[in-house]
Amino acid sequence: MALARCFDVEDVRRLAKRRLPKGLFNFIDRATEDDLARDRNRAAFRALTFLPRTLVDVAERSTECVLFGRRHAMPLAVAPAGPAGLLWYRGELALAKAAARANLPFTLSTYSTVAMADVAATGATVWQQLYFWSDRSLTDAIVDRARDLDFRVLVVTVDTPVLGQREYLRRDRLLPPYGPSLASCVEMLGHPRWLAGVALRYLATGGLPRVVNRPPPASGLGAEEIARRTSLCPSVTWDDIARLRQRWPHKLLLKGIMREEEAGRAFALGCDGVVVSNHGGRNLDGAASTLGALPRIVAAAGGSGSVLVDGGIRRGSDIAKALALGAGAVLAGSAPLYGVAAAGEAGASHVLGLLQAELDRTMALTGSRTIGELTRDLLGPGQTEDCHGA
Numbered sequence: 205m206a207l208a209r210c211f212d213v214e215d216v217r218r219l220a221k222r223r224l225p226k227g228l229f230n231f232i233d234r235a236t237e238d239d240l241a242r243d244r245n246r247a248a249f250r251a252l253t254f255l256p257r258t259l260v261d262v263a264e265r266s267t268e269c270v271l272f273g274r275r276h277a278m279p280l281a282v283a284p285a286g287p288a289g290l291l292w293y294r295g296e297l298a299l300a301k302a303a304a305r306a307n308l309p310f311t312l313s314t315y316s317t318v319a320m321a322d323v324a325a326t327g328a329t330v331w332q333q334l335y336f337w338s339d340r341s342l343t344d345a346i347v348d349r350a351r352d353l354d355f356r357v358l359v360v361t362v363d364t365p366v367l368g369q370r371e372y373l374r375r376d377r378l379l380p381p382y383g384p385s386l387a388s389c390v391e392m393l394g395h396p397r398w399l400a401g402v403a404l405r406y407l408a409t410g411g412l413p414r415v416v417n418r419p420p421p422a423s424g425l426g427a428e429e430i431a432r433r434t435s436l437c438p439s440v441t442w443d444d445i446a447r448l449r450q451r452w453p454h455k456l457l458l459k460g461i462m463r464e465e466e467a468g469r470a471f472a473l474g475c476d477g478v479v480v481s482n483h484g485g486r487n488l489d490g491a492a493s494t495l496g497a498l499p500r501i502v503a504a505a506g507g508s509g510s511v512l513v514d515g516g517i518r519r520g521s522d523i524a525k526a527l528a529l530g531a532g533a534v535l536a537g538s539a540p541l542y543g544v545a546a547a548g549e550a551g552a553s554h555v556l557g558l559l560q561a562e563l564d565r566t567m568a569l570t571g572s573r574t575i576g577e578l579t580r581d582l583l584g585p586g587q588t589e590d591c592h593g594a
């Protein structure tokens with residue numbers, strides 16, 4: 205199947221599955237434990253239905269919107285996702301270029317395998333994602349570099365004090381115990397385009413991709429101490445966010461908020477937005493669906509900051525549903541990753557184009573000419589409570 209024969213994101217997902225070794229495909233397609241939270245996110249979108257307006261002149265309509273001071277093609281940002289560089293040679297650059305071409309923001313993961321300056325050079329609107337490492341000076345260095353590169357939005361992920369339990373990564377040797385198994389070698393050989401176009405290309409041009417933007421900890425430390433300092437910090441609190449607010453002069457978002465009182469606290473601390481997120485279901489398998497958590501958070505925010513949402517965006521109509529529930533915009537993680545895995549920049553562009561075309565069609569079919577007209581009344585009574593698969 206070629207990209208031109210991919211008529212929706214699910215088609216692109218199938219193409220990605222054919223192109224990638226099984227372990228890597230699982231890495232982007234699966235979530236954690238039994239994938240309950242991932243499936244709950246999707247189920248919540250599926251359960252929402254529209255009561256469309258009719259007899260509205262929708263001949264002229266626009267998906268455009270303003271996000272954090274910049275006009276974009278639609279209310280969607282590419283979500284941060286660490287392993288894009290394993291799916292395609294310099295995959296983050298492919299994603300950033302696709303986002304730039306589509307006039308959408310691109311969020312760069314702290315675990316990027318491409319230098320922040322190279323991503324800036326694509327001309328994309330770059331939002332920088334931030335994890336806190338145990339050595340705070342390493343985290344501060346990323347913040348300062350983002351400021352120097354004139355990135356205007358910092359997205360702090362607060363839902364990952366430790367990584368989720370992802371047994372499939374262990375089975376596929378992408379977490380300890382590392383190392384190729386007979387099965388993984390057979391998988392790689394069975395995917396020659398990925399092997400030649402990604403793995404061997406890296407080996408021929410300086411080695412396998414690694415996390416490049418995290419500065420090395422102070423010299424002279426032993427391996428154990430280096431591992432401790434560069435590990436995700438499990439003791440991040442609101443005090444860290446308050447300190448970060450002092451350090452970072454531009455827009456600050458907290459990603460991974462699921463509780464309304466925390467959204468209120470974020471805005472009181474001077475944050476500009478929250479992303480209602482359960483990490484695509486990749487961390488806590490018992491987490492509620494993000495769409496289920498959204499309405500209460502929107503109500504609690506009361507307009508004092510932006511409320512974005514992610515988790516399960518596979519259709520343009522999903523974007524419309526999230527907006528009708530009060531979100532200012534969505535982030536999409538897996539969908540553009542399927543695109544980059546299937547066909548690099550062209551694949552990611554294809555996915556973003558599909559989502560925009562579907563959003564535009566949903567707007568027409570619901571009698572909405574502008575993004576602002578995607579309002580709650582479109583969902584009908586009883587659907588705007590926090591009951592959608594939560």
Ligand SMILES: Cc1cc2nc3c(=O)[nH]c(=O)nc-3n(C[C@H](O)[C@H](O)[C@H](O)COP(=O)(O)O)c2cc1C
Binds near residue numbers: 285287333537
């Ligand atoms: C393969 C993969 C890697 C991810 N890496 C990160 C990351 O480095 N930082 C982060 O904040 N979120 C990360 N996420 C979560 C996404 O930013 C986003 O919250 C999630 O993918 C949204 O759900 P969706 O995949 O259903 O769109 C990752 C998601 C995927 C699928």
